[in-house]
Amino acid sequence: MRNPTILIVGTYDTKSDELGYLAEVIGAQGGAVLTMDVSVLGDPAIPVDLSKHAVAEAAGASIAQAIASGDENRAMQTMAKGAATLARDLHAAGRMDAVIALGGTMGTDLALDVCAALPLGVPKYIVSTVSFSPLIPPARIAADVQMILWAGGLYGLNPVCKASLAQAAGAVLGAARAVQSPALTALTPELKRPLIGMTSFGKTVLRYMVALKPALAARGFDLAVFHATGMGGRAFESLAAQGAFTAVMDFAPQEVGNHIMGSAVSAGEDRLTNAGRSGTPQMVSIGCYDLVDLVGWHPVPDKLKGQELHAHNRLLSSVMMTHAQRREMARALCARLALATGPMTFLMPLHGGNEWDRPGGPLSDPEGLAAFASEMRAHCPPNVDLQELDCHINDPAFAKAALDLFDAWCAKGLIA
Template sequence: MNASKTILVVGTYDTKDDELTYLAERIRAQGGQVVTMDVSVLGDPKVPTDHSKHDVAEAGGSSIAAAIASGDENHAMQIMAEGAAALSLRLYRAGEIDGVIVLGGSMGTDLALDLCAALPLGVPKYIVSTVSFSHMIPPERLAPDIQMILWAGGLYGLNSVCKASLSQAAGAVLGAARAVEKPSRDRPLIGMTSFGKTVLRYMVALKPALEERGFEVAVFHATGMGGRAFEGLAEEGAFACVMDFAPQEIGNHLFGSAITAGPDRMTHAGAQGTPQMIAPGCYDLVDFVGWQAPPARLAGRPTHAHNRLLTSAVLDADERREVADAICQKLSQAQGRVAVFLPLQGCNEWDREGADLHDAEGLSAFIEQMRMRMPANADLHEIDAHINDDAFTGAVLALFDEWVAQGIVKA
C-alpha cells in the first residue's frame, strides 16, 4: 500500500481548529500526509496553516480586508469559496495533493461544494458536514463523484460522537486516494447516456461493437447526477464523440423535476466542438422522486412507477413539442458535427405500440416538431424503427464508421 498520499484539509480554523487538527492527526496516524488550508475570515488558527486565509482570498482575486469590509457573511464566504476552489485546483495540478476533505456547517458546506466542483472527476473529494444529504443542497451543486459524511454531534467542540464521524472520514479520504484508478486516456473515449435495459437497451449492442473498434465506452445513467458527470467530462473535452441517446434530463429540468442535471445539459460537448450523435430516448417521460408528489404541472398524468425511488410521468403532445424545441435550441449552439437519429416507432420500451404508455399522437407531435425545428448545423437521420431495434444501432454504427473514416471522430 502506498502511504505517501497527501490530503488537503480545509475548514474555518478560527472556529473549528480542534476538530480540523483531530482530522489531520487521524490522517497522519494512518500514514498519510496533510496540507492545511484556512478559509476563516475574522479569526486566526492557533497554529499557522500551510495556506492561510489571506492566500485563499488572494487566489480568488480579492482580500480578507475586502471580505470584512463587505459587512455581509454570505458575500465574504463567497470570496473565500472562489479562492479555495482556485487554490485547490492549482495545488492538485501541481501534484501537491491527492485528495481533499472539507469540514463545516452550512457555511463551510456552501464553500466546500464550490471547491469540490472545481476538481476533476477521479480526485477523491469528501465533505464532512452537519447538513450532509440535506434538501437544502441543490443537486446541480454536487460534483458528480463527491462523497459526503454526516458530522453527527459536531456543531461545536470535540466529543466521542463526532470523533466517530471524523475518524471514518479520515480513513475514507486517505483510502480513496490510495485506491483510486483515475480515468485513463490510452483509448479514445465515447460518452453515452442511457437508462436500464428495461426501457433502453441500445448500449448492449453498441458498447462491445465500439470497443472492437478500439474505443472505450462510458455509459452514464441519466438520472441527474449521471448527466452532471457526463457534462463535466464533456466540458473537459474528454470525449472523442458523444452518443447522447437519453436526454430526458432536459425535460426533467424543463418541467420542474428535482431529478435534474441542471440548465446546461446537452451544451458542453457542443461548446468543445466534440462530435455529437443525439437520439431522444425517453424524451416523453419526466422522472420525479417516487415518494414525493409529482410536479404540479404533471399531476393526474399516466405514470410508471419504476421503483419506490423513481416514478415517470407521461408528457402530452404540447409538452413534447416543448422538449423538441429545447433540444434543437441547445444543438443549434454546437461548434462540432451533430447528427440526430429520430426513431419513428418510439423512443422507449414502454412506448412501443401495444405497450402501456404508447401515445401515437404524442409521438407524431414530437417527430413533426423535431423536423420543423432541426437547426441547420445538425443532420437529421429518420429511422423507421424503434430505438431498441437493431436497425437503430446499425444506423448509429454505420454513421460512426463514416465519421471515423472522415476524421471527424479521432481514432
C-alpha cells in the same frame, strides 16, 4: 502504495482541533496534507499552508473587504470563490490529490463550491453536520462527492465526532491512493483505448448499449454508460467538459425535459451542451424523451398535475408529457444542439423512443411522437445532421445506424 497529498479545508479559527485531528489521522496513515484556512473574522490557532488572505485574494478581494461587507453570507461566498479557485489551481499543478472539507451549514456551503470546481475522479469528501440533508440541493452536488455526517461534532472533539473524522480521513486517503482519473485513463497513451460516453436507462427500457458495447470494444474503444437520472447526467457532462470522451452517444437526453419541467431529477442547465462546446463528435437521440422523471416521494409539480403517472418504484415516478410539452422538449434540445462546434447528428427513430411506447404498448402515443418529430424538423439548427430512421430505438436497426455512422466518422478521421 504512493503517499498522496490531501487538501484539508475549513475554518481554522473555530475548528482547529477538529481539522488538526483530520491531519493527524491522515499523517499517521502515511498521507501528506496541505491545509487551507477559510476563516474570515478570526485567526487560525495552528499554522496553515494557505492563509485566509490567500483565499480572499484568489477571489479578487481581501479579508478586510469581506469583513466590511457586514454580511456573513456574502463574506463566506467570497471565501468560497477563492477556495474553489485555489483548489482547482493546486490540483492542476499536481500539488494535491484529493480534498476533504469540514463544516456546519456555512462550511458545507463553501465545500460544495470547492468540490464542484475539481474534475470528476478527484476524491472529494465533505464532513458535515448537514450531510444527506434536504438543505443541500442536487444542483450543488459534484457528481462524485462523498459526504459523511459529522455526528456530535458541532463544538469540540469527543469520541463520537472522532469516529466520524477518523473514518473520513481514512476514506479520502484510501480513495486518493486507489483512484484512476477517468479523463487521464481515457487519454493515457499506453492504454490506447479511447473512451465513448453514452447515456441510457436499464435495458428493460432502452437496449441499444447491449449491441453497441461489444461492437465498439471490437473496434478498440471502451464504452461508459451513464444512468440518466440526474447525477448520472452530471457525471457525463463533467467528463464531456474535460474532453474525456473521444465521441458521445447521448441517446437518453431525458434529463433536459426533467429540468425544463421543474423536476428535481435534473442534471443541470448545461445538460446536452458540454460535448458540443468541446467539439467532441456526438450523436443524440430520443431515449425516453416523452417522460418526466420525478422524485417518487415529492409532490407532482403543478404544471404536470393531472397527467398520466407511472410509479417506477418508491424513489422514482414518471409522468407522460403532453403533445405541447413534447414540442417544448424538441425546441429545448435544438437550442442546446445549436451550440455544438463538432460533428453533430440527431438520430430520430420514427417508431418510438422507449420500450413502453411501441405500438400497442402502455405508453404508445403515435400522435405525440409525430408532434415531437415535426417540431424537431422545424427547429433543427443548420449544424445538426437530422437523420430519420424507420425503426424503434430498441430495434437492431437503430444500433446498426449508430454503428454505421460511427464507422463513417472513424473513416473520415473525426474519431481516432
